Amino acid sequence: MSAPRTTPWPLVALFTAGYLAPYLLPTTVGRLDSGLPLSPTQAGAIGSALLLSSAAAGFLLASRAGRIGARTAARAGLALAVLGYGGAALTDVVPAVVVGALVGGFGSGTVTAVAATGIAGRPDPHRTTTLGLLGVSALAGAVYLTVPHLGAGHGQPLAAIALTALAVWPLTGRLSTRTAAPHTRHDRTPLPHRRSGLVLAAAMPCWSLVQNSLWGVSGRIGLAQAHLSEATVGAVFAVALGAGLIGVLGAGALGPRLGLAKPIGVGTALIAACVALSASATGLMTFATGEIAWNVLYPIVLSYVIGLAASLDPRGRWAVLVGSASSLGTAAGPLTGSVLSAQAGFPAMGTILAVGLLAIAVPLTAVALRAGRRPHPVVDIPVEAPAAPAQQAYDTAYENSYDSTSAR
DSSP: OOOOOOOOHHHHHHHHHHHHHHHTHHHHHHHHHHHTTOOHHHHHHHHHHHHHHHHHHHHHHTTTHHHHOHHHHHHHHHHHHHHHHHHHHTOOOHHHHHHHHHHHHHHHHHHHHHHHHHHHTSSOHHHHHHHHHHHHHHHHHHHHHHGGGSOSSSHHHHHHHHHHHHHHGGGGGGBOOOOSGGGHHHHTSOOSSHHHHHHHHHHHHHHHHHHHHHHHHHHHIIIIISOOOHHHHHHHHHHHHHHHHHHHHHHHHHGGGGTTHHHHHHHHHHHHHHHHHHHTOOSHHHHHHHHHHHHHHHHHHHHHHHHHHHHHOTTSHHHHHHHHHHHHHHHHHHHHHHHHHHHHOHHHHHHHHHHHHHHHHHHHHHHHHHSOOOOOOOOOOSBSSOOOHHHHHHHHHHHHHHHHHSOO
16 A cells, blocks of 8 residues: 655745735735825835845745755744744834835745745645645635734734744754755756746746736725725635635646646636726625636646746756746735826726736746656655655656646
8 A cells, every 4th residue: 555645744834934925915015004104105115125025035045045954044034034024013113114024025035935945846846836825825814804803003914924934933843954065066057948947937027916916906996996894805805815725726636637838828818807807896796706716716827837937947946036036026016006006097907917917928828838848857855754665656657747748
């Protein structure tokens, strides 16, 4: 009888902790606007600065995470997240909040880089990514349901991110302390599949910018344009993220059956329609429909994009670089959404973003179609508990199936 599939729970937990800040962006930006003497554009700029700091951490660690050691890097990132977000949650002084957001964002980016490197080294990166998306969607949904009942102020969502980082800390004991010194020569080899990687890295900032331009102002659309209460908007977000769990489960169940081009290309086009619908919402029905449909599709497409990036280099360099490039778009999202909505209104903003997303779907689909079939070599997994031989054989067979059925 074969051994049960080994799940890298430390990597899943790190993925959850690293991605929680972007998932909580609407309530974080909205509460900065309402809880501090800031304009909507200024609050969006702070959200953008947080995510830009996260992207900077990813770029800095793209080629260094292996040399630092997974456990050391993860603990450093979690410590920065606790100190930064926790400090920002406990003060009403705007400059201190900004500094805390920057420090916390750098911590989130560090944690995400460690998770991305480890996931790329797994023989089944899509499955591990799916579990991470399940974790962060469930946790973010719970926060959206809880925060409206905790009173006014900007600190609650920031405190939730800090507490999550603190809760994940004990799991870092299962991460490897080894560095990549034995592989130094290999680490200096050129990145494989450079053309596909560069196209993907160039397209992802635009893809993420569109998503987070709307996500960063979705709370204000619900409150100001759809005339909903904060509790109702929070409930819609919680239901949307819950529906996103269904989408993630569906992506996990489908796995490699659809290849990569169809989920990425068609999914991105459908997301564009959801963006336009959400931005034009004037009542509960259209707002909820757009947000729920969007949140079902977004994690599905994201899981396949992350899987594509991970497949380009099993050592995780493209996964970290593409993820950090994506974070640049994520960082610009709140400010872009705030400026566009202030200048043109929410419906026009949605139309502009939807058209841009359709344009970005073309190169993303081309990369998925062009990427060739190849074996996925297994590298050292930064989790000390190794998989059983029978499980390794099962995982290898799963990944070979993934490669052979993907239209690359």
